[in-house]
Amino acid sequence: MEKQKKSFGQWLKTSITIRMLMVGILILVLLIPLSYIKSLIQERSYRQEEVVKEINQKWGNEVLLYGPILKIPYQVHNLKKTWDDKTKSYSEEDIITIKHAFFFPNILDIKANIESETLGRSIYESVVYTSNMKITGSFTTPVFETQDIKETDILWNKATVVINSTNLKGIRSNLELKLGESNYPLQSRYSQNSYTNTLETKFLKENSLPKEKEILFNLDLVINGSEQLRFIPVGRETNVSMTSNWASPSFNGNYLPNTKTKEITKDGFKANWKVLQINREFEQDFFGELPQIDSSAFGVKLLIPVDEYQKSERAAKYGYLVIALTFLVFFLIQTISKIDIHPFQYLMIGLALTMFYTLLISISEHSSFLQAYLIAGIAVVFLISAYSKAILKSFKFMTFIAASLAALYTFIFVIIQLENYALLVGSIGLFLILGAIMMISRKIDWKNEGN
Known part of the structure; x- marks a missing residue:
């Protein structure tokens, strides 16, 4: 069947x-x-x-500080020979162009206190901060001989000091640089550098120039920022000290803080850096224009502990x-x-x-x-x-x-x-x-x- x-x-x-x-x-x-x-x-x-990006833009974006830097113009001579049919000889014309030399500080000390808080919109939050900084240091006598620049070609009377930052909008204090015995307000200047903006003083007085001796400087800065605070170690010796009430920092960049002095608790953190010129990948002075050296920056990123x-x-x-x-x-x-x-x-x-x-x-x-x-x-x-x-x-x-x-x-x-x-x-x-x-x-x- x-x-x-x-x-x-x-x-x-x-x-x-x-x-x-x-x-x-x-x-x-x-x-x-x-x-x-x-x-x-x-x-x-x-x-x-x-939403976080929008909050940060209104409060102040991340901060990268690059300076202060001594800027001194100098003359460059180019002889131009021209043949003269009448005299049957060459005539010479001295064409002068102006270039700039940039000298980094000998000592750069930065003390930064970071007061952080969270700002919310709807259900989203962003961490922002206000940083009070005290920047001190010194400039030593600039050396032009390495570039065969004569003393008579150095325009000392048009020397200035510049500071570059990624966040001018966040500055909350009038900036006045004390150089030697004189005070110099800092004003924003157009910069071809697409990453940072430039602050520059007026022409320095004779007694503020480190021609024969070291000149001390100091600057107080209050700035709003978000997410990160970083510095470029332009000093021959750069010392950075940070304190904050934020308990979830992430130390980033080319240099980490000293492990013996670093301290992270539920109430905040403390960190210290010391960077020498020999630790860097760039020299102490530049002739012509400032380089793009933000890859050498270091600092801290303020993290929101939980990303749901x-x-x-x-x-x-x-x-x-x-x-x-x-x-x-x-x-x-x-x-x-x-x-x-x-x-x-x-x-x-x-x-x-x-x-x-x-x-x-x-x-x-x-x-x-x-x-x-x-x-x-x-x-x-x-x-x-x-x-x-x-x-x-x-x-x-x-x-x-x-x-x-x-x-x-x-x-x-x-x-x-x-x-x-x-x-x-x-x-x-x-x-x-x-x-x-x-x-x-x-x-x-x-x-x-x-x-």
Whole structure:
């Protein structure tokens, strides 16, 4: 007697291979809403960056200070020979052009106190600061002989002092440089340097010029800025001392602070730098024009400790793993217990898992990431557990699924918090999960598939 052909629905109930294929197809389908969720997280993150940038522009952008620098013009002679047909000889004309020499300080000491605060707009925050600086140091006698510049060609009466900064808008005090016994107001000047803006004094008096002896200088500066405060070590010896009430600094640039004096507490930080000329990659004076040496800058970046969008994005990257492992648990239960689970029910479970990430990002915008993760995790675990009780008709299976999901979300949260050991912990965890699945799958009778 011929066996009756089975319908597709009967094959779906009895064939393990077909059920596996259906689960695989559903996982691929659920990648679509997951990709939209990741796009949503990125969109909200970009929006945060735009708002923070707007706040910073109005308050004051990052500060990079470059100076003070002694600027002295000098004459360059070029003889131009011209043939004269009448005299049948050459006539010479001395063409004079003006160039500038730039001399960095011998000693540069900067003491900066940074008072930070957070400014918010809607649900977004940015860290800004007001820095009170005291800049002191000295200029030594400039040396022109190395360039074969004669004393008579040096225009001492037109010497000035310049300071370059990336943030003139943030300056909150009238700048007056004391050089020797005289005071010189600083005024903004047009600069061809696209990165920094120039402040310059008027022509220096005779008694302010370091012609024969060292000249001391000092300058008080109050400036608003955001995110970063950096300096270029233009002194033959540059000493920078920083204090701040911000507890999450990131020291960056070419030079790190002295580890023996660096101190970071919950109330703020203290840091000190000492950079010598021999530590730098540029010389002490320049002839012609100032170079672009901002790559040698160092300082501090004020970090907002928690970036909720970054953590949400990292969590979303594990969405494929969560859906696949959850479906695998239901598949093993279905195969071992012979309980029918419809593909539509798998789809509902998958959509509930994707809802975790929309809940996470929306709640984290109004609270901490930990609270958002707990609320979203508990809600999804409760929803799927209640749904599994209805379709599996077993309190034992419901408890197992709830425990599995809780363990999986806890495992992912631990990985997100880790940085240096994330790969190690993740690899060990996945190895243990694989081992557990291999042990459970031993009970499946693959030989009698479809019978």
